[in-house]
Amino acid sequence: MNADRTALLTVGRRSYRYQPLDRILPPAELDALPYAIRVLLENVARRAPESLADVVSRMRAGSGAGEVPVHPNRIMLHDTTCLPALADFAAMRDSVAELGGDPERLQPSIPVDLTVDHSVIVEEYGRADAVERNLLIDFHRNGERYEMVKWAERSVDNFRVVPPGTGIIHQVNMEALARVVWQDDPGDGGLPVLHPDVLVATDSHTPMINALGVVGWGVGGLEGQAAMLGEPVTIPYPDVVGVRLTGRLRQGVGATDLALTLTELLRVTDVVNKFVEFCGDGVTTLGWAERAAVSNMAPEYGATCVYFPTTTRPPPISA
Template structure:
C-alpha cells in the first residue's frame, strides 16, 4: 500500500479510532486540473485503487489512461475481495491445499499458504430439489439429501474455514450467492487496519465466480464475474490487469406505471440494451428514473448484466443505498462511514452530475408495460396487450359473454 496522497478522512471514525483515505481527487487534479469532476463513477473508483496500490513509477501513466479516456496501456486492478460459489471456490482452495502439501514435503511451513485477499465461499450450487413444495417438510428433506450427497465436499469446505486465514464460509441452506453478497457480505466501503496500526477506508470491489456477480453493483460496488483461474490469481494477491473499459452512461427517465413490476422493467431494459450492443461495457445508470428506483429494482437490473452482455451495471451511492444498508442490518458505524466516505470522495450521486461519458443511452421507464417472457429468452419479452391479438389468450369479458350466450 502506498503512502502518497494518504490523508485523514474528515468526520470518520471506527471503534473510536480515526480513519485515513487516499485522495484520488488530488492525485488526478495534480495531473489535469478539473479532470476529476468529469470522470465517471467507475473511473473514480479505479483511480482510488491505483493511488492506493499501483507502483509509484507507473501511477501517472495509469491515471492518465483514465483522465484522457485512453486504452493503449494496461494498468493493475486489485479487487478488495473474492466471492466464490462452492464449485469453483472449492477448486481454488484444493489448489491451495495442494500447494501446502508440496511446501510441507520440502520442509516448509504449510500454514504460510493462505489467500492474500479476503475470500468468501458461499455454498449454494449443490442443492437438488427432490421434494417439491407440496411437502411441508420439503426444505429439510432436500437439505438432508444435499448433505448426504456432498458429505466429502462439505467436510473439505468446512476444513478450509478453519485451516486458512482470510477464508469465510457461508454454509448451505442460507440462500443464493448474489443475494447474500448484496444483503450481508459487501460493506460498500472497506475499512482495514494496516500493519502500522492505522485504519484506511476505500471502496469495496470484488470478483466472483459467477456471471451474476454484478448484482451488488446496485450498491455502487464494482463487482464482476470471472473464471476460477482469475479468481484464484486475485486470491493470491496478484493484480488483475485491465485496460480502461467502455464506460457507458444510461440515463433513466420517468417512473414505472402502476401495476408494472420490476420484472417487467428489467425485461424491457434487457431488450433495449441488447439492441444497443453493450457487450463488455461498464454501464452507469443515472437520472431521475434511477434516483427513484429502490435497491431491489436496481439489483434486478444489475443482476441481468450477463443477459445483455455487459461486464458491470453500476448505480451511484445515495440515500437509497444508505436506507438499504440500514434495512439489512449493517452496523450503524459502518453505514455512517459509507455516507461520509462517498460524500467526501465524489462517489455520492449528487457529485456525479458533472460526469462525462463517451456514449449515453436513454430509456424511459414510463414506457414499460406489463410483459411475459419465456425462460430461455428473457430479452424476447411479449407485452400482455399483444396476447389476444396473437391468439395466445382471449379478452376475458368477451369470453365470458360468449359463455353466457351459449356459444
C-alpha cells in the same frame, strides 16, 4: 507523482486515512469521470501506484489500449468453482511441508467467502419439511465435497463458508457480505484506511452487487485463485456507457419489467465487455430491488459492470 496522497478524515471521535481523488486529478477532469472509473482509479492509486501514471494517461487520451491492475478487497466463490482453488491450496501446502517449510504460512492474502448454493437440487416439494429433506439429500450426495470445504474452513485463514440453505450467493453478498466502504487496519498502530469495496467472484451474475454502489464482476477460476494470492486482476481500461433515467415507474410496472426493457435496449446498444453506469433523477426513484434486478441481468447483455453510484440513493423503505 507523489506517492503519499492520503488525507485525514475524522468521524465523531475516530480518525481515518483515505485516498482523495482531487489530489490525483484537477476538479474539471474528476467531475467528468464516471463513478465506477473513480473507484478503479482510487484502487490503483492506493494498491498499484507504479501504474497510476499510465492509467491516468489512458483516461485522458479517451481511447486506445491500456490496462488497469485492480486489487480486489475480497473474493467470492460458490461451491462448484471453489473445489479447484481449494485443491490447489491443499497441494501447495503439501509441497511446502515436503520441502521443510511451514504450510501455515501459505494463506489467502485477501478474505475469501464461499457460499454453498449451486449444489442443492429440489428433490422434495409440496410438503412442510421439503427444505429439510432436500438439505439431507444434498449433504448425503455431496458429502466428500463438503468434507473438503470443512477442512478449508478449519485450516485456511481469511476463509469463510456460508452453509447450504442460507440463500443464493448474490443475495448473501448483498445482504450480509458487502460493506460498500471497506476498512483496512494497518497493524502498525497507524490510522485505519477507508476505501471503496471492490470484489471479484467466480459467477457471471456477480454484477448484481453493483446495485449497492460496489464495483465487482465475474472472473474465471484461475483469475480468482491469482487474486486470492495477492495478484491483481488486470482488465482493459473499460469503456463506460451512460444510461440517464428520468421520471419514475408507472403503477403496476415492476423490477422485472424494468430489467427486461433495459436488457433489450442495451443489447441493441452493444455493451459487451463494457461498464454501464446509471445516472439521472430517475435513478433516485428506484429501490434496491429494482436496481438489483437490472444489475443482475448483466450477463444477458454482456456488460462487465452495471453500476449504480452511491451518490444516487434510493427512497427509504416504507414500513
